[in-house]
Amino acid sequence: MKLRSPARLLALLVPVALTACVAPQTRVPQVDDTRAQEETRKQREMVINEYVQSYRRLQGVASRIVVSGRELCGDKVAPYYGFTAWTQENFGKEWRDVVAAGFGIDTTPTVASVAPGSVAYQAGMKEGDIVRSVNGWIPSIGKDTIARFNEKIAAEGKLGVPVEFTVQRGTEEIKLSMMPEQACDFSVDLSPDDVKNAYADGSRIVIYKGMMEFFRSDEEVALVVSHELAHNAMKHIDAQQTNSTVGGIAGLLLDIAAALGGVNTGGDFSRAGSAIGAGVYxxxxxxxxxxxxxxxxxxxxxxxxxAPNFWRRMATTNSKAITMKSTHPTTPERFLGLETAVGEIKQKIEHGELLRPELGEIQTSKTTPEQPQVIPH
Ligand SMILES: [Zn+2]
Known part of the structure; x- marks a missing residue:
């Protein structure tokens, strides 16, 4: 007898098993194909719309923080305009029709967000503007369009003279002139994943859409963005990579991040971690x-x-974070730590003192850091 492979065996067994299934007994309404396609499109539009709203909210908050906090970013500052751009390439293939028709996102850089009060905002740039040229340079079309565009505007911004943009708005071509200001040089991204998480990897700050939905106010958005920015500004990744006590985690470091402190990430944490590799601090x-x-x-x-109350709220989403010590302080520790810091800062504001963190010896853990802990469902 010929030996059968497990797959072939399975192929033989399945039809037998299926005959044992019970068929529906009621007359279920028939779905029209054309209408199903329309509905698919409608739902995709809703997803994009929600993403765009969250994205703009995040960029608006982050913009204020990277500009006002530049003194705390040391040499990690660069010319900053306060707008971001994307192209259809930034969206998966199945989304491109929707973003082109419903949201006017072009194959060349299209303005994704303009932070209120920023240089771009004051120059009159609008979300949806299609950038045709920067100081006469015409953006290329393709996969790296946005990376090249960002490099170009960063380089032009260093020349010390206003940068001239030509944008298309509807059928009109408009010239906008901007003199960028200095800001902390870390990009802020919004991951579309529905995870209550955020991380910093030394050059970027990434907030997940699930986290954005958890925020009840712009202050809460600012709290998490500021926390992640602080990791980057204080060069925690560099410090940790040169710290011999973390030898075990080499290379791909994971960070459960700000808002976590032990929130249930299910499998998302390892997924996010292996995909991007941020730091476990x-x-x-x-x-x-x-x-x-x-x-x-x-x-x-x-x-x-x-700000301290945020950690009470986080504790209510996962009570284990109250006592769980892993890579993050417990939520009571974070609450109390922030409460003391709030007092310190408020006193400085009252006395008109410069807002700078108190310097001291950084007390690093002598113990070997634990592996990042994922809390099971
Ligand atoms: Zn953190």
Whole structure:
């Protein structure tokens, strides 16, 4: 007898098993194909619309923080306009029709967000503007369009003279002149994944859409962006990579990040971690990011009074975070740490003092950091 492979065996078994299934007994309404396609499109439009709203909200908050906090970013500053751009290439193939027709996103850089009050905002740039040229340079079309465009505007911004943009708005061509200002040089991205998470990888700050939905106010958005920015500004990735105590985690470092402190990430954490590789910081670095982050928030003129409460709210989404010590401080530690920092900053504001974090010896953990902990469902 010929041996059958498990796959062939399975192929033989399945039809037998299927005959045992019970067929529906009622007359279910028939779905029209054309209408199903229309509905698919409608639902995709809703997804994009929600993503775009979240994205603009995030960029608006982040813009204030990276500009006002530039003094805390040391040499990691660069010319900054306060707008971001994308093309259809930034969206998956099945979404391109929708973003082109419904949202006017072109194959050349299209303005995705203009932060209120920014240089771009004051110059009159509008979301949806299609950038035709930058100081006479015409953006290429293709996969790296946005990367090249960003490199170009960064380079032109360093020349010390206003940068001339030609944008298309409807059928009109408009010339806009902008003199960029200095800001912390870390891009801010919104991951479309429905995960309550955020991380910083030394050059970027990434907030997940699930996290954006959890925020109840712009102050909460600012708190998490500021925390992640503090990791980057304080060069925690560099520090950690040269720290021999983390030898075990080499290379691909994971970070459960700001808002986490032990929130249930299910499988998302490892997915996010293996896909991007951000840092797992020691508990002390987390405390420092909370502390310095609060200064970033205050410098951007966000009300910091409610910041400690955010950790009470996080505790209610996962009660294990109250006592769980892993890579992050527990939620009570974070609440109390922030409460003290709020007092310190408010006193400085009252006395008209410069808002700068108090420097001291960084107390790094002597213990070997634990592997990042994923809490099971
Ligand atoms: Zn963190």
């Amino acid at each position: 020691s508990v002390d670095f987390e405390k420092e990011a909370d502390y310095v982050g609060l200064y970033f928030m205050a410098l951007a003129n966000y009300d910091i009074s409610d």
